[in-house]
Amino acid sequence: MQIPQTPVTLFLVGAVFTTYASTLDIALMEFALTGRNPVADQSAKAAWDKGEELLRTNYGSLLNVTGERFLPNPWEACYDTGSLALNWAARYYYRQTTGDPVLAMIGSDCPLPAKSLANFATEWNIPIMTTNSGDSGFYDKQRYPTLTRLSPYRAEDVSVVLYKILSNFGYNTVGILCDGTEGSDRSGMFPSAALAMSVCRSVSNTLRDIYNISASWYYIQGKDRQNTIDSLEEIKAVARVVIVIAQGNRIRPIMLAASDMQMTNGEYVYFAFEPFRHPVPSVGNITWYSKNDGRDAEARLAFRSLFKISTSSSYEDKPEYRNFTPALKQLIKEKYGDPYYNGFDLEVSPFTMAYYYALSIYGQTLNEMATSGSGENLHDGAAVSRLMWNRTYTILGQEIFINATGDRQSDWILSQPDINGNFQPVMEYSARRRWLQPSRDPLDNSIRQIVWPNNRSSPPLNEPLCGYRGTKCTSDGRDKGGNTFWDVSADVLQGTASRQQGSPIQHALNSTVNLIQQFSSVLNQYRDILHI
Structure with missing residues (x-):
């Protein structure tokens, strides 16, 4: 456990204030609890530094x-830090604060x-701004009236988009x-197996209980083929639809295993999550390419059955963002020694940016309340949060x-590989x-076709x-209700047409259904005549 002996002091800036005789004291508790992930811990500290610099400049x-700032020892996993966090918070709240400051918490990931x-x-009725994404219970604001989530994605969003x-x-x-695989590098899409499993449970339960989708989930250790x-x-x-929740570098081995089992033959479809482009491409990003095993051609073909679901990253092209991130990488490298940014060509994790956003939003809110003249109580954490x-x-x-x-809610993109193997929305x-x-x-603004x-x-x-097991058909190719393949095909297409109500596709599908039904009728007559 590393707790600084000297408090970090920030100054919030803004317009000229003439109605206050003295400054207002604000006490922050900043928790970098990421679970054996020193990369994220160092990045969080740098994001806080930049956030504090913003407050000094703007308010x-x-x-x-x-x-x-409360930082765990590097060997402490996510599930080890729950009681530590409570001990740190209680000690600071009851013993280390002086006077009557306005309190707030920032963190944690775990x-x-x-x-x-x-x-x-x-x-305590104080605001808490967390970057955790996996617990759908946080949606209950009667239980958590002071909680704001700034994670770049939420488990609930994953479920909604999937549905x-x-x-x-x-x-x-x-x-x-x-996939609950945990390697020595803990900086992937899901910084811990605990977070990955939390997202899995949330997605499975939400699809089943809220959206009435039959969802069976399987825990795997992806390194075990x-x-x-x-x-x-x-x-x-x-099922014939497979959802994969795993580190990006685990998708390729899974798709190769599916290919070996003849499960990329066009009868199956796969959806994998890459919530964001990871700072370390070899760890977190989804790709068919690998220069190590000689199976790139097979992997590239298997990926034709795969869709990628990710948050929109259009903001990365904004000049403000592009100017900010090099300075953050420089700070991480020079002050905290994070080796992943030595090359200066890697992306900053959106979870890191969420800490910066938290300080920016909190500072703006306090400034608005303090200068509004409405007499709002900055000690009322629920009121601050609602604002x-x-x-x-x-x-x-x-x-x-x-x-x-x-x-926080983000927009999402569904992508699939093009003929060159590059994912396109x-x-x-x-x-x-x-x-x-x-x-x-x-x-050319044309609609991209799947x-x-x-x-x-x-x-x-x-x-x-x-049927999934082939048990719904008899030996002559009819289903157990006496229908042929063509009868069932017409029913399936008719159902698809009904979901395209009012679109040009509906007319085309209905025409196809009529042709299939006519063909099936003729075929059945000949089957009866020939007794086949």
Whole structure:
């Protein structure tokens, strides 16, 4: 445990204030609890430094902010830091603060300490701004009235986006692969197995309980190839849609295992999450390419069955953001010695940026309350938090939307590999509008078309015509109800047409259904005449 002996002092700046005789004391508790992830710990400290610099530059001397940073030992995992966080917070709250300062907490990434600290924040009525994404219980603002989540994505968002995508293609049965692999490098999309499993449970429960989608999930250790194969074999018996929640560098081995099992033949479709482009591409990003095993051609072909779901990163092209990140990388390198930014060509993690956004938003809110003349109580953490909610903030050119329940919401992109193996957007989801729409080519504004596995013109079926295990058909090719393949195909297409109400696609599908029904009728007459 590392607790600074000397408090860090910040000064918040702003307009000229003439109604206050003295500064207001603000005490911050900053928690960098990421679970055996020194990269994230060092990055968090640098983000706080830049946030404090922003406050000194923008808001003047009205608010005098002091506080402490709480950092775990590098060997402490996420699940080890829950009681530590409570001990640190209680000691600071009851023993180390002097006078009557306005209090707030920033952090943490790990689920258990985040929940523990949120309970303390509720009891003490102080704001807490966390970067944790995995606990859907944080949605309950009667229980957590002072909690604001600034994670670049939430487990609930993952479920909503998935539901929109699945329902768009007529899917209501899925298998979920949850990879809990933990290597020596803990800087991936899910900094700990605990966070990955938390997201898995949330997605599975939400799809099943709220959206009525049959979701079976399987815990795998992706480095164990046989374990992956066994889980895929089980999924074959219950689903044709596979959702993969894993570190980006685990997707390729999983897809190769699926290819070896003939599960990339066009009958299956896979959705994997890459919430953001990771600072270390070899750790977190999804790619078919690897120069080590000689299977790139197979992997590239297997990836034609894979879709990637990620948050929109259009803000990275904004001049403000592009000017800011090199300075942050410089600070990380020179002050905290993080080796991952030595090359200066790597992306900054959105989780790191969330700490900076937290200080920016909190400073703006306090400034508004202190200068409004309305007499609002800065000690009322619930009131401070509510003022931060249901608003859009523009920070470094990026729009940060905090919804009415205190959760940041991001837009999402559905991508698939093009003929060169490069992922291209094919659909976009707007969190505020809650709609899914096709992506457009930036060159000619044309709608990008989805290319289904094996160049099929339509999505793989939710369930094979003869069932997942092939038990719904008789030996003559009819299903158990006496229908032929063509009868069932007509039913499936008719259902698809009904979901395209009012679109040009509906007319084309209905015409196809009529042709299939006519062909099936003729075929059945000949079968009866020939007794086949």
